[in-house]
Amino acid sequence: MPRRAGRNVKTTKRPVLRKPAPEEAEQFTAAIRCLGNYPHVTVEAQRGFLYVHADEEPVARLTRLGPDHYGLSFHHHTGRWEPTPFTGDFSQLAGVLVNEFGAYLASSDFPPRPSAK
Secondary structure (H helix, E strand, C coil): CCCCCCCCCCCCCCCCCCCCCHHHHHHHHHHHHCCCCCCCEEEEEECCEEEEEECCEEEEEEEEEECCEEEEEEECCCCCEEEEEEEECHHHHHHHHHHHCHHHHCCCCCCCCCCCC
16 A cells, blocks of 8 residues: 655644733833833834834834744835844844844934024
8 A cells, every 4th residue: 555645754833922912012112212212112012023113114023933032024115024134032132223223213203404594
């Protein structure tokens, strides 16, 4: 009798990772804000990710890779999410965001210029 392909192959199940909670969004917001003047930066837990917004514009997204370990993706102008090589916990990724992507976290609320006369 012919054997079925894959019948004796052992499979391993990937662990089920829970979705980030709103409390984790608050923790990551605090981690970013303690590194500088970022009151306009917010983090939202949505659809299994943590989304980072600057002035309500998407900037970055964190994907849970394991307990207290996340991967960082950057929001591309085309609307796609581009993975970066950066992974870590909240404090590590907050530092990466501020140091590597700080220009994208800057507020677009510029102070008024004095008019030239």
